[in-house]
Amino acid sequence: MRVHFIAIGGSVMHNLAIALANKGYLVSGSDDYIYEPSRTNLANNGLLPERLGWYPERITEDINAVVLGMHAKADNPELLKAQELGLQIYSYPAYIYEQAKDKTRVVIGGSHGKTTITSMIMHVLKSIGRDFDYVVGAKLEGFETMVSITQDAPLMIIEGDEYLASAIDRRPKFLLYHANIALISGIAWDHINVFPTYQEYLEQFEHFIESIETKGTLVYNKEDKEVQKLVSDNHSNINKHGYKLPDFTINKGISYLKTAKGDVPLQIFGKHNLSNLAGAFTVCEWLGVSRDEFYQAISTFKGASRRLEYIADHEGSVVYKDFAHSPSKVRASINAVKEQYPENKLVAIIELHTFSSLNEAFLQEYKHTMDAADEAIVFIDQHSFRQKNIKPIEAATIAHAFGREDILYVNDALILESHIEKMNPKGKNLLFMSSGNFGGLNLVNLSDKFFN
Template identity: 50%
Template sequence: MHSLAISLANSGYQVTGSDDKIYDPSLTRLKKNNILPNDFGWFPEKISNDLDFVILGMHAQKNNPELLRAKELNLNIVSYPEFIYNFSKNKTRIVIGGSHGKTTITSMILHVLNDNNFLIDYVLGAQLEGFDNAVSLSTENEFILIEGDEYLSSPVDPTPKFHKYKANIALISGISWDHVNVFDNPEFYAKQFDLFIDSIVDGGVLIFNELDSLLSDIVKDNNSFIRKIEYNIPEYSVSNNNVFINTSEGNIPLQVFGEHNLSNIEAAKKICSLLGVLDDDFYNSIATFKGASKRLEIIYRGLNNLLIRDFAHSPSKLKASVNAVRGTFSNKFLIAVFELHTFSSLDPKFIQQYSGCLDNCDLPIIFLDNNNKKIYNSESINDEVISSAFNIKNLIIIKSNIDLFNYLTSLKYDNACLLLMSSGNFGLLDLDDIKKYMNNEC
């Protein structure tokens, strides 16, 4: 939400906002753009008849005082995706969906287009190096690139966000059950992607990952009047921990790794091709793509060890990240730390989906932050349930950030890779101190 606020303010709109808590980097960026609220909290007196619209984020509840006041005044209340759609009605909307890879694919496309001087509006799910903001809206550009989340639009609108965008060009990277707190079974979750395909405008285009059997079946059975284009994994090779895409013009070196990222590159290439980017230009640009923030991001590399930060939180993402690191750095001792942080991961039924996800690492560690309120509401999650779910003999379970720090700084990192995976922050674990230890220890 803060990125949208910044984009609108920079476009000349008068923007105000409220939240009960604002953390960095949002706080610093809002302050820099002179739209940080003077006080945190909810203030119904801010809501008046002179507002053109009220954009409702997911953090607000149905009984939010400002929302109730806006309803009382019969103001134009819209969700985040509704606003983006209304703003881009006259643009060609490119929507990237899927249970995994959305942010990376969107970032890859934007990187290539920017490198080839192709102007486009965009709505990203993460900050991308080289771009000031994760949202950029204009009245001039003909195209808009949107990361299409399947989560709910707002507390008062349970429609998945990506249904709202009515894509002209859509992409689905894969389907793997997630967000168990709103989609209580895999079938209901998968149905949302079928409905997403239905929402594509007539004559539009769907690009999909043909290696995902569930997705392929849904696409095959869907009778929407659209063009369907499949993609998979391009030919590649690995040499000395470096990954290359093999093309007719030679081997293209990459700065990202893992088969899921190679699949993401192929997906991005399909989109860019539809926009007129030639293959040679695409490969020249993608070779300089360093990855999206916290997506298998190498944040420290020593002489014989490295530290990787990743956003993985669902079973499919977790397994893909572990396998990517193992496949690229096969000679390293792999220490994988995964934080159970989301509502889904702490659900006793859903947690069984993680079976086998950490099998490909040498030292698997599960972290639970005792200060995470989601854990307090999950009485049925205990060590026995976790061990049974992951089903791996040498699993270590740690429940405080102090214990995690002490354990990680007791290990030897000679010829080792430490992979930290979470959509949270490991209880505010100080990664700079971990880097220093890894550097000094070796």
């Protein structure tokens, strides 16, 4: 089987390419730019293109499948050549379905918590020795790659994204998996560049429920009003199993899950993470995992990469970084750190850099999301405006949008670094929130400067 990847440098794309190569497929690929860690991962597996760019002459009739990444545009020269030759062209979720259509497919969807819930389920299944394939949107401890596709595993755990599949397939990715078991963690408007109204965004989750296989199962957060309404309005022939925030306590900085067999100490914290845990527990029950097996395994789960990830601590002060960038995630992460460390003041720093977050109309969705922080800082790398061809946002607009007149707006990484370096760290925690990189700042080094 020969497979060619157009835009092989994407995070999931390059992991899928490696997984197929490990399965024995003949894999090739191209891209116009490839960043780390994709470059090194591809090179280590002998899959790094010799030259960057698009080369339609590489598209030949002996290619069995072309996998098209979202980075590639509809006028991509290699795509046009593949269409001219009549080759079979897939988006990556469509090709994953082709690889998993004879397996039980568990698809984790929702506007927030997808990676964490997926990684919890994977951690538990690995801990108890279950054989499974997976697709997840982050590098997880204990797993070498973000994609695993084998011949014999009867089960595949998939993080399902509502973003579009490719330039020529404008459906959300999670619709293409045709889940046997699906989960929806919650709904909060995102991706306004493709879903310009909340109603359009909401409709994608309606379609997601409708895409579940007949007599399949929907696991859903029944404390989310939008999700609850979608479930109530749906009349598909599927099982529906709601979950809610479980009982827990916090003692000396450790969260404990309360169970009928006693308290289970956890290495994660925050109500949103406990809610994610409840979703993972419910899915695992449907997969035949016992409660005892789940509790024992989840007690060793340290969290997904960049999801309330510990960076450093010194004399009672702690620094975390989090992937949070959408309004609901920002609020949840800030509240989690405040609840876990009620005695400490919290300095919360959010980087806005996505298309949605830099849109002045969408910016209003952040109203009061940082209210629980003792000091709130918004960082926007000034280069982001030029890269996205968006006019700069004024400080007054930021303050109004977040509903905090005292919010500090910074658009230069060096100024942010200097501000944090001058802080008195005593009795303070830092929380960095972004799906970007804060203008290239090294947060470990910045933490050292904060403590010193």
